[in-house]
Amino acid sequence: MNRPLVVVCIDGCQYEYITAAVAAGAAPFLGRLLAGAGTSIIADCVMPSFTNPNNLSIVTGVPPSVHGICGNYFFDPERGEEVMMNDPRYLRVGTILAAFSDAGAKVAVITAKDKLRKLLGHQMKGICFSSEKADQVTMAENGIENVLERVGMPVPSVYSAALSEFVFVAGVKLMEKERPDLMYLSTTDYVQHKTAPGTPAANDFYAMIDRHLARLDELGATIVVTADHGMNAKHGGDGEPNVIYLQDSLDAWLGKNKARVILPITDPYVVHHGALGSFALVYLPAAHAAVAERIAALPGIETVLTRTEAAVRFELPSDRIGDLVVVSQLDTVIGTSRDRHDLSGLDVPLRSHGGTSEQKVPLIINRGVSKQPAGRRWRNFDAFDLGLNLAPRAS
Numbered sequence: 228m229n230r231p232l233v234v235v236c237i238d239g240c241q242y243e244y245i246t247a248a249v250a251a252g253a254a255p256f257l258g259r260l261l262a263g264a265g266t267s268i269i270a271d272c273v274m275p276s277f278t279n280p281n282n283l284s285i286v287t288g289v290p291p292s293v294h295g296i297c298g299n300y301f302f303d304p305e306r307g308e309e310v311m312m313n314d315p316r317y318l319r320v321g322t323i324l325a326a327f328s329d330a331g332a333k334v335a336v337i338t339a340k341d342k343l344r345k346l347l348g349h350q351m352k353g354i355c356f357s358s359e360k361a362d363q364v365t366m367a368e369n370g371i372e373n374v375l376e377r378v379g380m381p382v383p384s385v386y387s388a389a390l391s392e393f394v395f396v397a398g399v400k401l402m403e404k405e406r407p408d409l410m411y412l413s414t415t416d417y418v419q420h421k422t423a424p425g426t427p428a429a430n431d432f433y434a435m436i437d438r439h440l441a442r443l444d445e446l447g448a449t450i451v452v453t454a455d456h457g458m459n460a461k462h463g464g465d466g467e468p469n470v471i472y473l474q475d476s477l478d479a480w481l482g483k484n485k486a487r488v489i490l491p492i493t494d495p496y497v498v499h500h501g502a503l504g505s506f507a508l509v510y511l512p513a514a515h516a517a518v519a520e521r522i523a524a525l526p527g528i529e530t531v532l533t534r535t536e537a538a539v540r541f542e543l544p545s546d547r548i549g550d551l552v553v554v555s556q557l558d559t560v561i562g563t564s565r566d567r568h569d570l571s572g573l574d575v576p577l578r579s580h581g582g583t584s585e586q587k588v589p590l591i592i593n594r595g596v597s598k599q600p601a602g603r604r605w606r607n608f609d610a611f612d613l614g615l616n617l618a619p620r621a622s
């Protein structure tokens with residue numbers, strides 16, 4: 228490498244957020260890239276279209292069938308319990324970031340939420356911290372000190388646009404001073420859960436991102452912008468969410484708690500989506516053809532796949548996905564039981580993700596790239612390949 232590469236994962240960045248911000252004049256730098264100063268591709272994220280599986284795909288360059296992280300949350304068959312999937316023990320391959328740090332490159336990772344930090348920084352030497360816990364960094368744990376002082380911002384609320392802004396401000400500061408060879412920046416989808424593309428709040432957020440990307444470009448970095456997943460409205464005209472409470476249906480058909488519904492969107496930060504997304508796993512007590520058919524017949528369901536079918540079609544680790552994989556349609560989400568979802572925190576109509584409807588994401592680079600075979604299926608996890616192998620070297 229003869230110039231730095233920055234890969235940016237804008238959490239929840241449906242492509243339209245960028246085009247709408249560009250059309251409104253809020254994102255002039257991205258506008259120039261879209262107009263031909265860079266290369267802009269619409270890529271597929273991995274399924275389920277959730278944060279952890281996709282961030283891990285981006286930093287490993289492979290789908291969940293290989294790296295093993297298929298949700299934020301899953302049922303661990305070895306332990307017989309439902310657990311968060313943010314422990315590196317569930318990661319089955321090394322990351323590109325760790326490999327570069329092993330080879331002597333200067334590597335830095337900044338993530339908005341702390342839940343991703345241990346996975347992204349697994350076996351990596353270098354700088355790795357979250358904005359959420361930026362006040363707790365130590366040289367030993369994070370490879371950096373005095374982050375708040377350097378960034379000049381207080382620790383933002385975990386439910387705020389500022390949590391992502393902190394990532395960009397810190398990233399620019401690092402590029403100005405430490406100049407890492409490789410930097411990965413990962414934001415949070417708080418804004419996208421709250422507001423649709425083209426709204427003033429969304430455009431303001433993308434204007435903030437645009438200013439920082441322009442500065443990184445000025446500093447000579449190759450920049451690849453992608454997303455972990457898109458985001459869509461999941462409510463009816465009355466503003467109420469369209470929810471299929473799948474555990475309640477299964478309880479009615481099979482008896483209380485005979486089947487187990489797992490929602491891999493579940494994480495410690497559910498206030499803004501109530502743990503409702505368009506993807507669910509089902510563990511069944513016995514053979515399942517009839518149950519699969521009944522689920523598929525529920526209004527709002529898009530697809531029901533067996534474990535084997537889902538492992539192939541969505542490139543998922545078959546030992547971690549239950550007996551059935553259920554995907555709902557664009558405007559519908561799947562819940563467990565009605566009484567297990569606290570929707571009191573939903574102060575605006577529900578927007579969420581998880582399904583195939585949120586698979587289209589941007590893959591944008593501030594360079595021209597060599598022509599690729601027609602029909603190449605671009606993935607968000609091509610981000611490092613694009614930035615490292617397909618972008619021209621500095622002369």
Ligand SMILES: [Zn+2]
Pocket residue numbers: 238239277278279416455456
């Ligand atoms: Zn996300």
